Amino acid sequence: MQQRSNPQVxxxxxxxxxxxxxxxxxxxxxxxxxxKYSKEALLxxxxxxxxxxxxxVQTEITKLDENHxxxxxxICGHKPHLMKYSSEYLSQFADMIxxxxxxxxxxxxxxxxxxxxxxxxxxxxxLVKAVKEGTDKPVSVKFRLGYTQDDMNFVEFGQQMQEAxxxxxxxxxxxxxxxxxxxxxxxxxxxLKENVDIPVFANGDITSIxxxxxxxxQSKADGVAIGRGVxxxxxxxxxxxxxxxxxxxxxxxxxxxxxxxxxxxxxxxIKLRGEKIAIKFFRKFYPYYIAGIRNASKIRGVLVVxxxxxxxxxxxxxxxxxxxxxDKILLS
Ligand SMILES: Cc1cc2nc3c(=O)[nH]c(=O)nc-3n(C[C@H](O)[C@H](O)[C@H](O)COP(=O)(O)O)c2cc1C
Numbered sequence: 001m002q003q004r005s006n007p008q009v010x011x012x013x014x015x016x017x018x019x020x021x022x023x024x025x026x027x028x029x030x031x032x033x034x035x036k037y038s039k040e041a042l043l044x045x046x047x048x049x050x051x052x053x054x055x056x057v058q059t060e061i062t063k064l065d066e067n068h069x070x071x072x073x074x075i076c077g078h079k080p081h082l083m084k085y086s087s088e089y090l091s092q093f094a095d096m097i098x099x100x101x102x103x104x105x106x107x108x109x110x111x112x113x114x115x116x117x118x119x120x121x122x123x124x125x126x127l128v129k130a131v132k133e134g135t136d137k138p139v140s141v142k143f144r145l146g147y148t149q150d151d152m153n154f155v156e157f158g159q160q161m162q163e164a165x166x167x168x169x170x171x172x173x174x175x176x177x178x179x180x181x182x183x184x185x186x187x188x189x190x191x192l193k194e195n196v197d198i199p200v201f202a203n204g205d206i207t208s209i210x211x212x213x214x215x216x217x218q219s220k221a222d223g224v225a226i227g228r229g230v231x232x233x234x235x236x237x238x239x240x241x242x243x244x245x246x247x248x249x250x251x252x253x254x255x256x257x258x259x260x261x262x263x264x265x266x267x268x269x270i271k272l273r274g275e276k277i278a279i280k281f282f283r284k285f286y287p288y289y290i291a292g293i294r295n296a297s298k299i300r301g302v303l304v305v306x307x308x309x310x311x312x313x314x315x316x317x318x319x320x321x322x323x324x325x326x327d328k329i330l331l332s
């Protein structure tokens with residue numbers, strides 16, 4: 001189908017790769033880390049509740065560096081006036097405002113937010129219109145294949161969102177009832193591509209250059225959105241974007257490089273949140289950075305309970321030394 005191209009959107013998605021929004025993960029620090037490697041990829045914030053923003057609460061989620069552009073701010077909610085207010089407020093930071101229509105979490109869908117909107121396309125369309133009223137930036141939507149396997153309404157839903165004014169779609173190729181189970185079905189996305197004329201990014205299970213190529217081949221999408229793949233490897237987005245641009249496959253970071261990235265990630269979280277909170281917050285990231293090293297589970301077990309920054313540095317150093325001489329057994 002002929003693309004109804006908004007040149008502004010085309011510029012934002014030029015790299016053909018975006019960082020997918022992940023609550024509690026794609027914070028200011030992770031966005032900065034991804035940007036360190038990829039100058040052009042489209043970044044996305046964690047979702048920001050419109051109810052929360054309407055209470056004028058200051059949040060570090062909005063924190064922005066000049067080099068974070070191009071960046072999408074994602075909002076969730078189901079009340080048009082609050083979504084309009086949020087898009088107005090976030091326009092000072094964002095290059096595009098995205099609406100979360102894919103979150104599967106019980107608490108979220110019970111409140112009619114996230115993927116519940118796929119069961120209520122009229123309200124979803126009203127939200128797109130309200131968000132557009134609040135901003136002159138492009139407005140995008142992120143949704144799934146449908147609410148259940150028996151109700152995969154993603155093609156019609158995408159058309160309805162386009163009709164309401166959405167200018168870009170990210171689609172996670174699973175249903176709400178799948179949550180994160182099974183495998184994302186990229187081939188389904190092709191049906192959406194053939195029936196809308198705004199750009200579409202494929203999402204779900206893209207964890208390497210090879211899976212990005214396969215996702216594009218199967219979906220015919222305009223690009224890919226990568227979420228969990230950046231855990232433990234903030235270079236992935238750059239490597240995929242670089243491949244799309246040049247055809248060259250850059251190697252993934254080795255263990256020693258990953259340890260450096262892990263330390264930088266931790267140090268920056270400490271700067272953002274303070275040492276005590278950051279050390280606890282960071283526990284979810286260790287397993288990804290140290291995956292593949294010898295005795296990873298033992299080391300993970302130690303790191304995720306450690307509260308002392310200097311001890312953490314000692315462990316990191318220990319892993320570094322042990323992995324220089326791979327014959328030795330770690331923490332035995
Ligand atoms: C911990 C976590 C938090 C997430 N938070 C959001 C969110 O705030 N907004 C959203 O649209 N999707 C969210 N997602 C979904 C991801 O954006 C993405 O659609 C999904 O993880 C599949 O892509 P992936 O396989 O590349 O991770 C989240 C996923 C995870 C694992």
